[in-house]
Amino acid sequence: MSGLNISNFIWGIADDVLRDVYVRGKYRDVILPMTVIRRLDAILEPKKEAVLARKAFLDENGVRDQDQPLKQVAGEAFYNISPFTLRDLTAKTRQQQLKADFTAYLDGFSPNVQDILTKFKFRNQIDTLVEADALGPLIDKFLHPSVNLSPYPVKDEDGRVRVPGLDNHSMGTIFEELIRRFNEDNNEEAGEHFTPRDVIELMANLIFLPVAERIESGTYLIYDAACGTGGMLTVAEEALTKLAADHGKEISTHLFGQEVNAETYAISKADLLLKGEGAEAERIQHGSTLSSDAFPSLEFDFMLSNPPYGKSWKTDLERMGGKKDLKDPRFVIQHGGDAEFSLVTRSSDGQLMFLANKLAKMKRSTPLGSRIAEVHNGSSLFTGDAGSGESNIRRWVIENDWLEAIVALPEGIFYNTGIATYVWVLSNRKADERRGLVQLIDATACSRPLRRNLGKKNCEMGPDDIREVSDVFLSQANLPEPAAAGEVRRVRTKVLPNASFGYWKVVVERPLRLAARLDDASLRSLRRAAVAAKDEALADLVDAVAPTLGAGPHLDINAVLATIRTAAAAKDESLTAKREKLLLAVLGRRDPKAAPVIRKQSKPKPGTEPEQEALHGRYQQKLGGRTVVVEYEPDPELRDTEQVPFLEEGGIEAFIRREVLPHAEDAWVDEDRTEIGYEISFTRHFHQPKPLRDLAAIEQDILALEREAADLLRQVVSAA
Incomplete structure (x- = not known):
């Protein structure tokens, strides 16, 4: 019988023996491990007596580590030390005795085969097979004389080969074919x-x-x-x-x-x-x-x-300590100047x-x-x-x-x-x-x-x-x-x-533009916020300068802050960053006509080009008769990101000048937040746009639709 015919025969065992015992999707739980068991049994059968003799010898001499000696006498990477072969079990008639002997037979296999049987969960099937009186017929089917899963040929009395043996490669092919067919039959897995x-x-x-x-x-x-x-x-x-x-x-x-x-x-x-x-x-x-x-x-x-x-690999991630604490050197490496470059997805x-x-x-x-x-x-x-x-x-x-x-x-x-x-x-x-x-x-x-x-x-x-x-x-x-x-x-x-x-990946910022209001409602709001922050002195400072400045709105909130800063200095106080943040939050209102809020100012560095510096949010201005570099507070609501290809001619600056500044002349790039990314787009490189239809053809289609609509309208009117 050829390998394909043997596969078909084994495949047919499921329908012959298991049809009313298991649902079709569960046939593999029995057939695959039984195919393994029968092949191993057929290989070991001629060496059974030698293995049992060696086992007895090892026991008599108190040898504990028996695995390698038993493999050696079996001539294989596995063995079975039970007193049974599968053929010995076919004569059993009482189901409970067959169950006990078959279990003992399985227990006799070497540890590597035990591992396979355990992972197959094959022992879980024995009670089901015994209760359905299917274990004996199942074994008989695998021992059918027309099918030889042994590597040794079956010969007749005259020594002529009646059924050829099955070499390891052919047996592996049969097993692969069974796996393929079960997988195809159970497509969801x-x-x-x-x-x-x-x-x-x-x-x-x-x-x-x-x-x-x-x-x-x-x-x-x-x-x-x-x-x-x-x-x-x-x-x-x-x-x-x-x-x-x-x-x-x-x-x-x-x-x-x-x-x-x-x-x-x-x-x-x-x-x-x-x-x-x-x-x-x-x-x-x-x-x-x-x-x-x-x-x-x-x-x-x-x-x-x-x-x-x-x-999902969430369970694995938790076992490895979570994303923050994962230190596996396969997934946290050194690269690009980063000592903890994360590959964790x-x-x-x-x-x-x-x-x-x-x-x-x-x-x-x-x-x-x-x-x-x-x-x-x-x-x-x-x-x-x-x-x-x-x-x-x-x-x-x-x-x-x-x-x-x-x-x-x-x-x-x-x-x-x-x-x-x-x-x-x-x-x-x-x-x-x-x-x-x-x-x-x-x-x-x-x-x-x-x-x-x-x-x-x-x-x-x-x-x-x-x-x-x-x-x-x-x-x-x-x-x-x-x-x-x-x-x-x-x-x-x-x-x-x-x-x-x-x-x-560049972060494009635009300045926060706030107009300051010093009307009564705003001052009351500031008082409540100052009390909550335990800084009523700040509210007192603003109340003192408000009559001079007026209710506003003041389109240059920086000037308002400067006035309050001067009043604070007169009282030996300072306008800390925390205080300024509170004033901006309470008194400021977004206004596109207002001056940008200055976050920081410094002396210009020698040799810097003002136009290039402006791309990174550093602007030269004249303040009090001297040139200073100011950096504006970014507006989170106007923040955007852009992807600039490495092959962009002129790099980031050229891209920003071409794609961003014509639409937002006050924009700049936060260079500290620029990140490198990689992606591969098959669509971009292989996309084939469909050619546009000829205008004459489109015109003909429109005219045809108009004629069809007119005909339908006439039919409706006639029917009415």
Whole structure:
């Protein structure tokens, strides 16, 4: 029976045995762990007696650490020390005895298999199966003589092979096929843990092909920080191994993965065991990558992930001490002169945190360094203002010149979402021709439709599609538009300098303009405020000068303050900043015709240009016969921000002169609040505006509508 037929057979067991016991979405809770158990059982069956004998010997000699000796005699990375095989359990007729023996059989597996069974929560299913009298039939089905899940062939009495054995690769393929079918059958969960193989193959091309000629014989570490069912790791391993062999190199690979979901962690670990990669299975860890990093001291050659996007990581953030107290060196770093440069994103979406985690694990002392491919949705490109965690991650990546390319994938290529998705490709050993540049690739049209939708997945990238995108990536050529009229280009690309994505976020201020009122109502308000502030002397000062100044409104509140300041000095008092703030708040009224409120004045610095200084809120004025520099109090209600691209000719000043001052001549930039941000806009670089319709055609449409309206009106009148 072929691998596909075996998959179909196992798939059919669910309908044959579990139909009236479980709802369809729960079949996987039994079938997946039972497939693992039967494969392990079939491998261990010929060595059963030897394992039991070694177990007895170890017990007799008081050996406590028995794990490695038992693995050695089993010849595998796992073993079972119960007196049973699955075949021994088929003769049991009493359900309670079968339950006890089957439980003992499960308890006999080695700790690594126990971990898988625990994460599958398979023991929770035993009572349900026994009560429905389904456990015995389930075991019988998996032992059906026409299906051989053993690596050893079944022979007849004459020694001829009746049913061939199943090698580890074929068994892994069968298991992957079951996982895929269960995921497709349960679409609401599929995308969280299952990345389509076509996407993974493209990602593998993007990180391996650029260095194909530079891969040497040796050992390479591959890492997935959100490994799900492990498909990304195994496909990447296959691709790297084949690529090395094609270039005459002998390599070994070690797989490392972490997964927070218990069941998918169990599937990933079980898949590697079924493929005979027991050592690799031990490197798959359960837990949250963000708050409980399983590999804090390791660095990896190649890293691939499809982290969860749009998913809260608030629980992780709380475990790490909260945003203010988080000190994890993966997420709080030194950059741009900031000793505590924060890469911590919003708690509502932690996808870019997974990228930061990978960047912290890059190899920095090897010729190849590290290469990364990671899937994100569109928000990672632009969400987050300058200074936010998201923008800071983009800034850190681009200013270190690690970003090679971003590929826009076809919409509808994932199982549980139809939104736009992108593959980020990064390296800390960029080729010379890529330095200082980022390649944007629009591959949204590079796919073929599926004959039948799989959840929200309505298309796939075939081998030709993957090759086309890979070739465009390797060529690093600008292909923004079709070269000739009528030509259809499925893949478009632009290569842009790093600075194309950076900008300054500047705060634009305008002066606070207040007119002072000293009428009776204002003086009474000031008295109440002064009493509340325990400073009645301030109200006395204002009452003393009010008759001289008059009720107002006074359009120069600075002159009013100067008069009150003089009166205070005469009484050996001072008009402190706190007192001035109270006077402005109570006596001042916004008036666009009033003079700006002066916050500070100082001597002009030698060599400064008044016009340039004015752009930053420092104005030269003549006061009392001398030139002073005044700084105005900004009006929060008139405050605005602008994004100035790094590539703006003339920089911030030119932008302000062109875009701001013609509309607000008294505006200035608060240079102390300028921040650096980065965002990546595919829309801006690849947008194709639709051509405007011909005026004659529009005119014809309007005339046709008028005729239609006239006909309808005549019909209404005739009917009346």
